[in-house]
Amino acid sequence: MALKHTILAFLSRQPLSGYDVAKEFAEGFGSCFWKASQQQVYAELTKLEQQGSVSYEAIPQPGRLDKKIYSTTEQGQQELLEWLVKPCEPTAIREDLGVMGLAGHLVPPQVMVREIERRRQLHVEMVQHVKKLDAPFAQHPDSLELKDLYMHLIIRRAIRYQEEWVAWCDEALQAIEQVVTRQESEPSSHKHNLNEQG
């Protein structure tokens, strides 16, 4: 469970409100490597506060709910350090599109093509998004201190991840088109196969 430790890590950099933390996950640095919903963030902050890992200062806002500015406590900082020195495992892959590999042939190739084109577009947008996050670091990548270098490295991983998806979509679209074209130029038995299920 790294949600806890990701939140502690954010707060160890600077005190933030629940809203701010949720935004970090949705659009900020968190979007490179950890997804968490707004509800998860608020629930986890409440839990961490009860357990003494974080504390907050309530800031009265004119005409609004109090803003709770959270920071890590000594205990929370300690928990983060203990977690950091422990080895971590690669994340298990769970990718819906993978099912396509097993069963994509059961639907017309046009369905798969449309899906891959859609995915390509999503990843193109993600590339743009994560590249923006990297901008502050990319200007002098050779003189970063560790605090920034680590962030830069993780963001670079995210950029390449998204770029790889785009490249894969292109490769897949080309390969599928090639097979479809080949089958169209062959005797009708293959055509039947393609149309049976559509």
Place this chain on the structure above:
Amino acid sequence: MALKHTILAFLSRQPLSGYDVAKEFAEGFGSCFWKASQQQVYAELTKLEQQGSVSYEAIPQPGRLDKKIYSTTEQGQQELLEWLVKPCEPTAIREDLGVMGLAGHLVPPQVMVREIERRRQLHVEMVQHVKKLDAPFAQHPDSLELKDLYMHLIIRRAIRYQEEWVAWCDEALQAIEQVVTRQESEPSSHKHNLNEQG
């Protein structure tokens, strides 16, 4: 929830026992794109059977528990097709190592280096593993029919994913070493920073 549909997709290719399905996830094609434990597989198969999406034939085994050979039913096949034509979203990224980007500077760089070296090794092994899965398709990649092409494409995605991790680890190790070396050759103030938390 693609566990259900991944299992249906496996069974639509060929009838399998729960043990076989679990093995597909752990070592077979499933290991490229969907992780599921043995317990999850058995629980899901029981549920799918109760809902009428799959059925099984019990094979008595001499001196062993009956083997239940599951297949998809008409209903299950239909559910799979309906799922396939619906657009799917990219998987949310959740990567423990990402927390390093936020808080890695709180521990000595040696800790991060050791962790990345460990990760590198794991991904090297995964590259070898997924390349083996690709072997049957990689021999004539230009004449595959769709049923095999889709599998080949997904496996290729998995290969590149693992290779990218290895490449990233190399890049990260080099970059960290460079910063550490630079700091060691600088006045003592930086050295102190490094040792404070160790």
Place this chain on the structure above:
DNA sequence: ATCACCATGTAAAAGGTTACATGATTTT
């Protein structure tokens, strides 16, 4: 004898998603 493999599950706890709930301020 011990280990890997075959073959099946149950149950509790943790983690994550979806839907619901409220309301002011600022921007278009």
Place this chain on the structure above:
DNA sequence: AAAATCATGTAACCTTTTACATGGTGAT
């Protein structure tokens, strides 16, 4: 006037993990 942003949560449900549980066969 409508939409986006700021700001907080609750509750039900679904999914995944971890731990437990059993027992025969075949290879070293």
